[in-house]
Amino acid sequence: MSEETAPTVCVVGGGPAGLSAALFTQKNGLETHVFDTDETWMHKAHLFNYLGVGSDDGTAFIETARRQVESFGVERHQGEAVESVDESGDGFVVETADGAYDADYVVLATGADRSLAESLGCAMTDDGVVEADLSMRTSVDGAYATGAMVRAEEWQAIIAAGDGAAAALDILSTEKGEHFHDFDVPADADTVFGAMSDEA
């Protein structure tokens, strides 16, 4: 990882998949932006099946997740629609009506809307979903696809969040040059990270 400038991750979509990816990358030192138009299906959901969450309104869940990622320093561009994602030689350019953002990595988390992945040139499966491996890598180097966009059905919030985490760990492993995991221990709850997550 460069000592001068942290690599940049642009996450497109702020549902469970995108916010989960952003949490892991920002917490572990990568500059992370999340663009979101607030059409997450979570606004229609009530969770009884998200392990560790007894019962929670989907909108309340996503609001907690937003506060959590913000507490770690993620820059959220709420209401800023991404119009295009293109390769730029050594990374990507993410364009919105407000500007263009350079990114070393892009995590696509746009729910069932796969149009950005298609226009970026990501391979699709015979089912018409974005092709991704277990680390959520697409056929485009440095571009990841997560959540509902990689599944024809079997859409669950906890799966989407897991996809985001898998993408983030792959990015972090690439940057660190070795397999990376984000393990904390009870003593870490007394540190600044523990204090921040308590606020969320």
Ligand SMILES: Cc1cc2nc3c(=O)[nH]c(=O)nc-3n(C[C@H](O)[C@H](O)[C@H](O)COP(=O)(O)OP(=O)(O)OC[C@H]3O[C@@H](n4cnc5c(N)ncnc54)[C@H](O)[C@@H]3O)c2cc1C
């Ligand atoms: C009625 C209903 C009930 C459900 N109930 C449950 C349940 O009980 N339990 C459960 O586990 N799951 C439930 N789900 C499924 C769950 O909501 C999804 O699995 C989950 O939201 C998928 O997460 P995601 O991050 O992939 O996509 P989403 O949550 O859909 O998030 C995608 C985000 O990307 C944004 N976006 C899209 N394009 C752009 C763009 N170009 N620029 C910027 N932002 C963009 C959207 O606005 C959206 O906010 C339910 C779904 C529905 C529809």
